[in-house]
Every structure is written in C-alpha cells, then in structure tokens.
Amino acid sequence: xxxxxxxxxxxxxxxxxxxxxxxxxxxxxxxxxxxxxxxxxxxxxxxxxxxxxxxxxxxxxxxxxxxxxxxxxxxxxxxxxxxxxxxxxxxxxxxxxxxxxxxxxxxxxxxxxxxxxxxxxxxxxxxxxxxxxxxxxxxxxxxxxxxxxxxxxxxxxxxxxxxxxxxxxxxxxxxxxxxxxxxxxxxxxxxxxxxxxxxxxxxxxxxxxxxxxxxxxxxxxxxxxxxxxxxxxxxxxxxxxxxxxxxxxxxxxxxxxxx
Amino acid sequence: xxxxxxxxxxxxxxxxxxxxxxxxxxxxxxxxxxxxxxxxxxxxxxxxxxxxxxxxxxxxxxxxxxxxxxxxxxxxxxxxxxxxxxxxxxxxxxxxxxxxxxxxxxxxxxxxxxxxxxxxxxxxxxxxxxxxxxxxxxxxxxxxxxxxxxxxxxxxxxxxxxxxxxxxxxxxxxxxxxxxxxxxxxxxxxxxxxxxxxxxxxxxxxxxxxxxxxxxxxxxxxxxxxxxxxxxxxxxxxxxxxxxxxxxxxxxxxxxxxxxxxxxxxxxxxxxxxxxxxxxxxxxxxxxxxxxxxxxxxxxxxxxxxxxxxxxxxxxxxxxxxxxxxxxxxxxxxxxxxxxxxxxxxxxxxxxxxxxxxxxxxxxxxxxxxxxxxxxxxxxxxxxxxxxxxxxxxxxxxxxxxxxxxxxxxxxxxxxxxxxxxxxxxxxxxxxxxxxxxxxxxxxxxxxxxxxxxxxxxxxxxxxxxxxxxxxxxxxxxxxxxxxxxxxxxxxxxxxxxxxxxxxxxxxxxxxxxxxxxxxxxxxxxxxxxxxxxxxxxxxxx
Numbered sequence: 001x002x003x004x005x006x007x008x009x010x011x012x013x014x015x016x017x018x019x020x021x022x023x024x025x026x027x028x029x030x031x032x033x034x035x036x037x038x039x040x041x042x043x044x045x046x047x048x049x050x051x052x053x054x055x056x057x058x059x060x061x062x063x064x065x066x067x068x069x070x071x072x073x074x075x076x077x078x079x080x081x082x083x084x085x086x087x088x089x090x091x092x093x094x095x096x097x098x099x100x101x102x103x104x105x106x107x108x109x110x111x112x113x114x115x116x117x118x119x120x121x122x123x124x125x126x127x128x129x130x131x132x133x134x135x136x137x138x139x140x141x142x143x144x145x146x147x148x149x150x151x152x153x154x155x156x157x158x159x160x161x162x163x164x165x166x167x168x169x170x171x172x173x174x175x176x177x178x179x180x181x182x183x184x185x186x187x188x189x190x191x192x193x194x195x196x197x198x199x200x201x202x203x204x205x206x207x208x209x210x211x212x213x214x215x216x217x218x219x220x221x222x223x224x225x226x227x228x229x230x231x232x233x234x235x236x237x238x239x240x241x242x243x244x245x246x247x248x249x250x251x252x253x254x255x256x257x258x259x
Numbered sequence: 260x261x262x263x264x265x266x267x268x269x270x271x272x273x274x275x276x277x278x279x280x281x282x283x284x285x286x287x288x289x290x291x292x293x294x295x296x297x298x299x300x301x302x303x304x305x306x307x308x309x310x311x312x313x314x315x316x317x318x319x320x321x322x323x324x325x326x327x328x329x330x331x332x333x334x335x336x337x338x339x340x341x342x343x344x345x346x347x348x349x350x351x352x353x354x355x356x357x358x359x360x361x362x363x364x365x366x367x368x369x370x371x372x373x374x375x376x377x378x379x380x381x382x383x384x385x386x387x388x389x390x391x392x393x394x395x396x397x398x399x400x401x402x403x404x405x406x407x408x409x410x411x412x413x414x415x416x417x418x419x420x421x422x423x424x425x426x427x428x429x430x431x432x433x434x435x436x437x438x439x440x441x442x443x444x445x446x447x448x449x450x451x452x453x454x455x456x457x458x459x460x461x462x463x464x465x466x467x468x469x470x471x472x473x474x475x476x477x478x479x480x481x482x483x484x485x486x487x488x489x490x491x492x493x494x495x496x497x498x499x500x501x502x503x504x505x506x507x508x509x510x511x512x513x514x515x516x517x518x519x520x521x522x523x524x525x526x527x528x529x530x531x532x533x534x535x536x537x538x539x540x541x542x543x544x545x546x547x548x549x550x551x552x553x554x555x556x557x558x559x560x561x562x563x564x565x566x567x568x569x570x571x572x573x574x575x576x577x578x579x580x581x582x583x584x585x586x587x588x589x590x591x592x593x594x595x596x597x598x599x600x601x602x603x604x605x606x607x608x609x610x611x612x613x614x615x616x617x618x619x620x621x622x623x624x625x626x627x628x629x630x631x632x633x634x635x636x637x638x639x640x641x642x643x644x645x646x647x648x649x650x651x652x653x654x655x656x657x658x659x660x661x662x663x664x665x666x667x668x669x670x671x672x673x674x675x676x677x678x679x680x681x682x683x684x685x686x687x688x689x690x691x692x693x694x695x696x697x698x699x700x701x702x703x704x705x706x707x708x709x710x711x712x713x714x715x716x717x718x719x720x721x722x723x724x725x726x727x728x729x730x731x732x733x734x735x736x737x738x739x740x741x742x743x744x745x746x747x748x749x750x751x752x753x754x755x756x757x758x759x760x761x762x763x764x765x766x767x768x769x770x771x772x773x774x775x776x777x778x779x780x781x782x783x784x785x786x787x788x789x790x791x792x793x794x795x796x797x798x799x800x801x
Contacts, residue, residue, distance in 0.1 A: 040678060040679060045386060045387060045454070045679060045692070046387070046692055048679075049679050049681055053692075054694075079381075087383075087384065087385055087388070087389050088381055088383070088384070089384060174701040177701060193701055194699060195700055196700055196701075197728050197749045197751070198726075198727045198749060198751065199751075
C-alpha cells in the first residue's frame, strides 16, 4: 500500500512537471510528501482531508475562488486572507507553503486513465444519440435539471466520469441528488434538491424551474434515485469512450471544435 | 442569602421599570456573584458564575413569544464566526467583533457608543477560526483575551486601553479565545492551541494591574503528580488546552475549567498513558491555583474529544438528597453528574449513540471497547470527531429543574491512525466546522441531525427533544418565561416551551448560529439577543 502511494506520488509529480512549468522547477517527491503532511497538520481541519469542505473551493482539484499562481497560494497559506476565516500561518516558511502548493497541484494534475475516444464525436453523441442535454447543460445550452457539466473536466477524472456514465446511481454528489415531494392532493413532483431545512424544501424541477415547499404541507417527501440511465443502454463502448473524451475536455472553455 | 441567590423568583415588569431608573454603578464582584438579583443585566459569559444561562426575566413568555419581533441588528465588520455572548450592564451592551475588537452598544437601539480596535500580532495562529467568545467585566473595566495570547483591560466608559499583559508567546503557538472569568479581584484565562502542540495553562491576573498572580499548567511537569501519565517527553507538547468559560463556586472558593484533548490528536502512540490533565475538569482554589480535585472524562484520548464544555453548577435534589453538583454534557457522547465539592463521579450515561465505551468502573472511568481507536484500516466510531456537542453553552433552569443541551445525533467518523478523521455517511460534508454563511443542506434528515434536548439531572433521561434537520453549533438559553431559545446551522432561531419542547416561535436569521443566546432588559423591555452569521440580533415584544 505504501509503495502504491509512493508510486502515485511519483506519477503525480511527473505529471505536475509535465504540465506545470512553475512546479517543474521546484517540486520533488519529497516536496509533495512533505506538503501532504503539512496540509494534514495545518489545513485539513477546516478544508477537510480532501480539501473540499469549504463551499466553492476544492483544493484537491485546483478549484479556487479565483485563478491563483503557486506564489499566490503560498502567500495566502502564510498570510491568510484579511477579514475572512482564512487565518495566517506565521510559523510556516515560504518553502513549506510552496510544498503544500506542490502537493495540491499534484492532486489537481493526477494522471488521466487512457482516454481513447474522439472528443468531437463525443460531443455529437452527447447532444444526439446519448440524449444527455435533455438533463445536462454545457456552456449555456441544454437543460438545468441535471448538473451543469461545463467544467466537469476540471472536477472529475476520466475514470470517474466513465464510472458515472456506466453506473449513474453508484455515487451521486450531494448537490446532484433528486428528491420527490407528494402534495396534500396526492400529486408528486420530482426535482434536483437545492436545499432543505427543518421546515421547507427548495428544488429545481424540469417543468417549473425553482420550486419551494413547506414540509408540514406535504403528505410525504424524500430522496429518490437519479433518473439518469446507464450510458451502455444507448451507446457502445467506443461511443462511451468518445463521450468521456469530450467531457474530460470541458474545462469552462470553448468546446474542442471552436478552438 | 445562599438560597435566595440560587432560587430567586422571576422578575416582573414593575421590577424592570425600577431597575431601569436605578443609578449606574460599578460592577463589583458582589454584583457578579448575585447576578440573579439584577436579571436586566448579563454580567458574565453564561449570566452567572454557575453558568446556568438562565434568565429570570419573564416579560417574554409562552403566552406571548409568538409576537416576538426583531428590534435591532448590529452588523460586525468581520467575516469571522461570531461566537461571543454579549455582556449587558445598565443599558450598555458590550461584545467582541472577531477576532479582538470590542464594541459598546446602546442595548435599546443597537447604536454604537464606542469601538476599541485591536490588531493581533501576525504571529497569532488558531486552529479553528480567529474567534473570540466574549468579555468579562469588573468595576469599570472590561477584560478580553486575544488570539495573540494577551489579556487586555479596557475602560468600559470610553473604550480606552487600561493595560495589556502578555500571557504567553503567540508564536509557539498559544492563543486565547475564551471569555475571561472574574473572581473577586482576579481575572482568569486559559490558553488555546492544544491541537498544535502547546503545553497549556490556566493563569490568574490582578484585575487592577494585569500582573500574573498564579499559573497552573494543565500538564504536570517532571516531579509533579501525573507527569508519569505521559511517555517520554510527550508532556512538553501534549496540548490539554483551555478555551471555554469556567465556573466558580463561592461556597468552596473553587474555580472550574474543562481541558482539551491531548496532542497529537488522533495518534496516541507517542504519548502512552492517561495523559493527565487532558480531557478533565479541574477544580482549583481561586486564590492560589492549588488543584483540589480533577475528573478525567476520556483518558488517553485519540478521538479529539475535548472536555472544554461549560461547567454548569446546580444545587438539586439528587436521588432524594440535596446535592451540589456539576452537570456536564461532554463531546465524547457522555453526560455526567459530578459532586462539585469532592469531584466524586455520581452518574454518567450516553446521551447519543456511541460505540467507543460500554460502561464505567466504580470510580467513573470509562471502559473502552477494544478496537474502537484509529487504525491503519480505519474504524467507524461514534460520535463524530466534532462530538456529540462541542463548545456551545448549555442551560440549566432552576424553575423546571431541567438541563438543556444542543447537540448532534447520529454522527460518526472513520478514524485512521495519525490522520484527520473522515466523516462517515452518505454525505460527510455534514461534518464541516461551523461557518458563517448558510450552506445548502443536502443530507437526509436522519443523518447527523441537530437536536435540543431537555434532560432530568436525576436520571439523565431526556424529558423532551426538538429536532432540526441540520447540525448545530449554537448554545441554548432558558428563561423564567418557561422558554428555551436555541438554533443551529440552518440559521433558524427558535423559542421552545421549556416544559414540553413545543415550537412556539422561529425566525430565519440568514446566517449560522455559532453562539449562545442571552437576555437582558432596558427601559422596561425584555430583549433576547443572539449572534448569527456576522451580526448580532436583538428581539423584543411589540
């Protein structure tokens, strides 16, 4: 297990070196390992072990509230952000802060599994045969009932996307869970849960968009299974690889044929 | 005198009007000791030295609380968690804008009298937010601990700094986040930073001069009783921090503080032994700091079960006999009744589902369940690392005789040796530390929910519960109007019937409740105040 971790770290560093010129000048396997330790000691209590506990920030996937250079992140680690809960870490040297950055960059730059598909063909399949846009939205087009996938390539690796396509109900992110309410007259309404509390429910429905319900006025309510069908109902393995390749390319930028 | 102090009658509106017209006087210690005689004021963190967080005001009661409305809001300039409970003295409300600015407001209108701005040293380092839980007052002087490990005395009339004492070295990294405690002519603080390898202590300072009078480490040094409960040199960096309010019993002159977890938090292999006095309540002579007794809630803790909850002192009929007890709902999922004179363990009982222990021995030592510790593979443990409850202050009502606690139910973690534990369940995000803004709540209702429960101290059985969908970091207040106020991470502030738990009123405050509510009166009107998000809210009847 330890060897596997070390191999992964080495691969991560290698990938980081290939794709990140700043890190290429500095990051070593020791830097990443030491950064991982320092992250666990100094950052994980608030940011969580995966760096994703604070809304809008996913350190392990390179998602910050604004684009940040390595030095920007190191400065924030050392100095904090005034008037926010992000505290300074005065005893942290710049060298150690940069090691944490190297660790975070290594997580965000994890090597992809073999992506053998054609992203352009995948885009066509996504919009047509796959019927994906009936629920999903990309760069302002498509439905809002499912998750917006415009940045999915930044948030998920190919292997994770492929697994989600083949078994959509196996692991559903909390923000993507579906919910069904039964009104007093027996009508049932299903949508993506956006929020709920002791007293009310807010969700997005395909038919009426944003809806809110008072819990005490409902006959019943609760989570329901994702309506997304497995991709292999409609697509063959090569077509699935094409769609995966397309989704991996979505990083909040223009789609492949528009570059 | 003694009985009057503890079982004083609710104060009527007529009394309030009289109090409102009384001359402004200094807050000498007799006033603090007899705070129940002037319920229009709130003179210490939990209202009295006994930490009942129970107001004897009854203008707002079960019959009219449904009409409660917002009177004013004061918005802090800080985006830190607002954990401070305000003080109110003769119509002036004092609170802390995190991390360490002090503000004096007109308690009737929320308008500012003065602000004292303090810029902590860049050396300051805190584990869990640059927070502060409040002030103490004595005479005309306010006292505040700072996150750069100083104790400040500030003139309550004009916000001028009276003195500033360095308690210890912020770079090591020590900090102070608790509201100081005042007893007679001394001010007491403890040091936070236990997760980061400090050796914590409690210290008493002369209230007039700021000179240190005594200092007691919460981890014994070589040659001191208990040092051998730490293997090797682990005692040097063992934590046992003190970061929440203490209590005082004038009959025994004992001051009580809870201590935090041993460090490193989730791996005890380098600190074999019971690790005294981590996770303890310490009873110290208020004049000398001499240890009178201690009780350790979680020996050799490897699950971060700080025992820094607010000690609640109550004089109750226990098993048919009058008894001076200490009530304690601990982070480790157990509720305790201790004899506060001797420290004797009287009763302990799980108040949430837990799996790390399965009983007590005759002296009240928990019997560990083998294997319920961090392991290389990971172990499912209840309650969660953030606990069944954490630091939020509870309440005891002498009227109902019930102990009110806001806590978490059904929470668990996966503990791995040496690593920060992972939340367990469908949505482990449920377990994030308290924050300021409202977060979308996407869990099942049954998963790690928040609950306010009323417990009978005689049996530790719940009398009622009020359940919230999300968890809570908020405290509770009980009042002579037979009400309990509380709330949680959803941002709702609630009024419940203190006898039945029935919901009588609620308001959505738009931010997480990370503080304990309190009550005061000015100009003959009772207010209920609570901080949520980054603002302080004050409610009255129309």
